[in-house]
Amino acid sequence: MSRYSLSEFVEKTEQEDRGQGLFELETDRLLEVNLQQQIWAKAGSMIAYEGQIKFVREGILEHGIGKMFKRAFSGESTALMKATGRGKLYLADQGKKISIIRFHNDTLCVSANDLLAFEPSLKWDVKLMRKVAGIVSGGLFNIRLEGEGMAAITTHYEPLTLKVTPDKPVLTDPHATVAWSGHLQPEFVADVSFKTFVGRGSGDSVQMKFSGEGFVVVQPYEEGGYVQQN
Structure with a gap:
């Protein structure tokens, strides 16, 4: 097989x-x-599939009135689709x-x-960080997952997990914060003196402060989509 041939490309990139x-x-x-019944996925993340799979955008009343109101405020960043059926589904973001x-x-x-x-x-459940709404335009949303099962999360480049202990709180940039252990309750700290030195704009004077026992996951990238821009 000749180097850089079409057949070599197909062999290297073929699904396995x-x-x-x-x-x-x-x-x-x-x-x-490897879909057998059903999963939830981020709306618009499907790039290919094979088999008998049906996609349905999450209904606004599908999870009750409480989540309906949260959906109305959180917008597209939390939009989900339901994939049902049997086959192979490929997702990316x-x-x-x-x-x-x-x-x-x-x-x-x-x-x-x-x-x-x-x-x-x-x-x-969808959680709104209400305390930050007056500091960062539009508020900040996260999804709380719990129980038994599998999930897939995404990061720009390699994630870094930082341990949080009672004697060592961790402060992060909201735009670079990906996930944290569910029992932690982050608070938001505004420090105008940081504005000149950290990040890209006036919003970067706000940090998320994690105290207690647990962990927080960050990425080496400030993701503007993390904060709603309505």
Whole structure:
């Protein structure tokens, strides 16, 4: 086989079954879902599929009145689609790196923009960071996942997990914060003196402060979509 031939390209990039279960990484930036029944996925994340799969955008009343009102405020960043059927489904989100997490009665809060897919066996809810609404335009949204099942989250480049301990709180840039352990309650700290030195604009004088026992996941990228721009 000649180097750089078409057949070599096809062989190197051809889909490969790894037998890893419902979720498996076809590449670091492409999630393969071996669908048997149903999953939830970020709206617009489907790039290809084979088999008998039906896609339905999440109904505004599908999860009750409470989530309906949260949807009205959170907008497209938390929009989900339901994939139902049998076949292979391929998901991606702007070439971001994908990490698969298996929950065993765990709880995790994920930035609404960084949740790619999850099993319906996981309980979930949309959370609004109300205290930041007066500081950062539009407010800040995350999705709380808990229970048993699998989920896939995305990051720009490699994620970094920082341990939070009672004697060592962690402060992060909201635009670079991806996820945190579910029992942590971040508070928002405004420090105008940081404005000149950190990040890109006036909003960067706000940090998320995590105190207690747990962890927080950040990415080496400030994601503007993390904060709603309505």
